[in-house]
Amino acid sequence: MLRLPILSGFLKCGRAIALPFLIFLFACNSSPPQPETKVIENIDHELHRIDAMKYAPAEYDKFRMNFRLLKDRIIQEESKFSWFRDYESAQNSHSDILREGERLLASIREKVNSKKEEAYSRIKGLEERAKIIDELTLKVNAGIYTRKKLTMGGISISEAKMSLKSNEYDSAMGKIDNASVLLNEAEKSIASIIKRYSQSDLINKWKDFVRDTIVESKKKGIAAIIVNKAERTLTMYKGGKAVLNFNIGIGRNGYRDKLFSGDGATPEGRYRIIKKSGIGKSKYYKALLLDYPNQDDRKEFLKAKRKGLISNKARIGGLIEIHGGGEDGTTYGCIALENHHMDELFERVAVGTPVTIVGATNIENELSQGLKGLQNGY
Amino acid sequence: MKKIVKILAGCFLIGLFFFMAGCAKPPTEDIDAAKNAVESAQSVGAEKYLPDNAKKVVNEFSDALDEVKVQDGKFPLFRKYDRAKEMLASAKGSAEKLRADTITKKEEVKKNALAAMEEANGAIGNAKAMLEKAPKGKETQADIEAMTGDVKGLEDSLPDVQKAVDGEDYEGAINKAKSIKEKADAVSGQVQQAIEKVEAAKKAKEEAKKKKKGKGKK
Numbered sequence: 081m082l083r084l085p086i087l088s089g090f091l092k093c094g095r096a097i098a099l100p101f102l103i104f105l106f107a108c109n110s111s112p113p114q115p116e117t118k119v120i121e122n123i124d125h126e127l128h129r130i131d132a133m134k135y136a137p138a139e140y141d142k143f144r145m146n147f148r149l150l151k152d153r154i155i156q157e158e159s160k161f162s163w164f165r166d167y168e169s170a171q172n173s174h175s176d177i178l179r180e181g182e183r184l185l186a187s188i189r190e191k192v193n194s195k196k197e198e199a200y201s202r203i204k205g206l207e208e209r210a211k212i213i214d215e216l217t218l219k220v221n222a223g224i225y226t227r228k229k230l231t232m233g234g235i236s237i238s239e240a241k242m243s244l245k246s247n248e249y250d251s252a253m254g255k256i257d258n259a260s261v262l263l264n265e266a267e268k269s270i271a272s273i274i275k276r277y278s279q280s281d282l283i284n285k286w287k288d289f290v291r292d293t294i295v296e297s298k299k300k301g302i303a304a305i306i307v308n309k310a311e312r313t314l315t316m317y318k319g320g321k322a323v324l325n326f327n328i329g330i331g332r333n334g335y336r337d338k339l340f341s342g343d344g345a346t347p348e349g350r351y352r353i354i355k356k357s358g359i360g361k362s363k364y365y366k367a368l369l370l371d372y373p374n375q376d377d378r379k380e381f382l383k384a385k386r387k388g389l390i391s392n393k394a395r396i397g398g399l400i401e402i403h404g405g406g407e408d409g410t411t412y413g414c415i416a417l418e419n420h421h422m423d424e425l426f427e428r429v430a431v432g433t434p435v436t437i438v439g440a441t442n443i444e445n446e447l448s449q450g451l452k453g454l455q456n457g458y
Numbered sequence: 459m460k461k462i463v464k465i466l467a468g469c470f471l472i473g474l475f476f477f478m479a480g481c482a483k484p485p486t487e488d489i490d491a492a493k494n495a496v497e498s499a500q501s502v503g504a505e506k507y508l509p510d511n512a513k514k515v516v517n518e519f520s521d522a523l524d525e526v527k528v529q530d531g532k533f534p535l536f537r538k539y540d541r542a543k544e545m546l547a548s549a550k551g552s553a554e555k556l557r558a559d560t561i562t563k564k565e566e567v568k569k570n571a572l573a574a575m576e577e578a579n580g581a582i583g584n585a586k587a588m589l590e591k592a593p594k595g596k597e598t599q600a601d602i603e604a605m606t607g608d609v610k611g612l613e614d615s616l617p618d619v620q621k622a623v624d625g626e627d628y629e630g631a632i633n634k635a636k637s638i639k640e641k642a643d644a645v646s647g648q649v650q651q652a653i654e655k656v657e658a659a660k661k662a663k664e665e666a667k668k669k670k671k672g673k674g675k676k
Contacts, residue, residue, distance in 0.1 A: 121517060128513050155524055159531025221600040227607025228614065231641060235615050238637035239630075251630065332600045410600045 114154060114167050115174035120147055123181035127188065134250075135188045143184055146177050195249050199240070202256050206237050209263055209454060216270050216450045220335045221344075221410065226269045233262035267454055273335055277310055277440050278448035286438035289350055293436040294320050303429050305402070307415055309335060309346060310440035310447055314402070314415060316425060324424060327407045329416035335439070335447065338372070338413055339381060340390050341397025346413050346437065347372050351400075353433045356426065365404025365419045366426050370435055372400035402435070482537035484526060488546040492519055495553035503626075504560040507567065515556050519549040567628040574635035575619045581642035582612050588649040593656040601652060608645050612638050 124147060132140040150173045157165045210233060217226050236259035243252035276282055290306055297304035298320025306315045309330055316324035331338070331346040338347035347370075355369035373381065373396050381396045402415045404422035415437075417425065440447070496519050504512040522545035529537045586609055592602055615638050622631035 125510075125513055125517070129510065151524055152527070155527045156531060158528045161533075161536075218601075218604055221603065224603060224607035224610055227604050228611040231608045231611025232615055234641060235611070235634065235637045238640060239633045242633040242636065246629070248629075332603075 114158070114165075115150070115171050117147075117151060117154070117174070120150075120174070120178055120181055123178070123185055127181065127185055130185075130188055130192055132184065132188050135191050136184060139184055143177065143180055146173070146180070150174060150177055192247075192249065195253075196244065199244055199249060199252050199256060202260075203237060203240055203244075206233070206256065206259050206263060209267075210234055210237065210259075212450050212453045213263060213266050213270065216274060216447070217266070219447070219450075220270060220273045221332045222266075222270045222273065226266045229262050229266040229269075233259045233266060236262060271451065271454075273333075274447040274451050276337075277335075277445055278443065278451055280443055283440055283443050286348070287441050289436045289438055290441055293317075293350065293434050296434055303433050305425075305429065305433060305435040307346075307402075307435065307437040308441060309348070309438065310442075310445035312407075314417065314425075316428060318428070324421075324428070326417055326421040326425070329405075329407045329410055331413035332410040334410070334413070337380075337439075338377070338397070338400070339384055340394040342412075343397075344410075344412055346411075346415065347377060347400055348437050348439055349374055349376055351435045351437065353402075353429060353431050353435060356429075356431060357401075358426075362401070362403055364401075364414075364416065366422045367401040367403040368426070368429065368433075368435075370400045370402070372398060482529070482534060482539060484530060485539050485543045485546060488543050488550075489523065489526065492522065492546045492550040492553065495550045495557070499553045499557040499560060502557055502560045503564060504556050507560050507563045508556065511556050511559065515549065515552045518545070518552055522546045522549045564626075564628075567632075568623070568626075571619075571623050571628040571631040571635070574632045574639070575616075575623065578612075578616060578619060578635040578638040578642065581639040581646070582609065582616065585609050585612070585642045585645040585649070588646045588653075592649050592652055598652065598656070605645055605649060608641070612642050612645070 124144065127140060127143070132143075150170060153170045153173065154167070157167055157170060210230065213226075213230055216222070217230060236255045240252045240255035240259060243249075243255060293304045293306060294317055296302070297317040301319045304317045306317065307313075307328065308315070312328050312330065314324075314326050314328045315322050331344045333344035334346040336343065336345035338345040349372075351370040351372055351374060353368045354371045357367040357369065359366060361367075378396065381390075384390045385392065385394065397413075400413055402417065402422075402425070403411075404419040405411075405416050407416060407418050407421075496515060499512065499515065504515070522542060525542040525545050526539065529539050529542055585605075589602065589605055589609060592598060592605070594602065615634065619631050619635045619638070622628070622634060
């Protein structure tokens, strides 16, 4: 009987001691709280999303390894009896890893942005280049192959833009490279035609042709015709002064120098009118037949044959005229004018009138400028 | 008597220990099941088609494994895997859903890619038909030749769409098909413009002729 009051007294006393003891124990546990890993997890998620593994594989690996170690440390502490948990070191690591993650995220974002900017800038350049090639191919009738390559290049550019929109930078860069290769191929095939228009020795030769023709017109007081292929104009001089100027159509390969029959090119050189055909006598309203081929043309034709540049069966051709039918049309090599312009010209010229056809008289012509635009790194 | 009590107490403690230990076995089967579900989702291309969801599921599984680790680290008598089991079950469920969603998404993207390819093909056919209708003559020969080249470029690009579909690069296939369609429509538009231009010129010529005739009669 005595035992019970003793026990109850002991328990009372025990509680009185235990309670402050427990409070003391918990109070003594001054460790910081368990670090919140969610923030780092979000950073990790974002790093994963922006392809950190691709842009900074070593740093991202290190970040993930440190994060794993932090998690393991927290797990280790969590496994302990709550009195013995100490998150101080975990908390320090947490701050370091968070800082590192934020720094890595910023650095990768910068890399991605710079890649994006580079891609957009290259696309802009390619689009400019494609535009110039497009204009030049239409101008010089570069043919199916060139247009095909240009179209395929355009498709690649369009694909690159779509890839960029969905943040697929590597895919975009691949498409950009592909577009660049295709445009290079298209460019090569037109460069062979238009590079003549930026050769100063050839331009000087053409200038001399023009000057001599105008001098002849002035000296003899006669009419003379100058055809400028780059400008697509026909100018008539009388007594050395320009009196008429019309836009013209030339051969479908008119920017090339005529070499053989059927090449669609418009000849370059000094010619004369050898026949005038009025209405009803020409398929194209009225026509002025030129004495093509001249001696120089024959020489060039034979040289090209000897070199094997043209087929052995090729003929030199002829029937190069200035005729009506409209300036918009392309011809087989002739020079086409609007019918009412042809009327004006027809009555002012005669058989024997000099006709000089040149590529260009200015090095800064449209074709050479186009080529320059392409070569200036677009 | 004391001996018997001691033996009984010993047996009770051993039994209790085994009972406790038996209750707190690591959920190996649950881990394997969740892991298989995650891998299965990854194998159907979850990372490619639903990258955000895939990452979330991997994280969920990783958190569940961490909870297992927390319990593993505790004194055996205090281990409780109930929460870990719940987390693993949830991760498994998410992974299974991810797998199903990925398959649906993949099918959807594939369907879109095939539809885009069909549209591109149709647009090329339309451009070719328009080109056939284009007014032919010395004046238009160069333009027709240029546009024929354009269509050739489109036709030569179309097999790449099929290649991309075959390689399960559906997004790439869609992008290419859309680009081809865009260009094909542009060619059709150009041909249409050319036709209208020629027709307008014809009309103008006819009207001019009529006017001339009218003036002559007066």
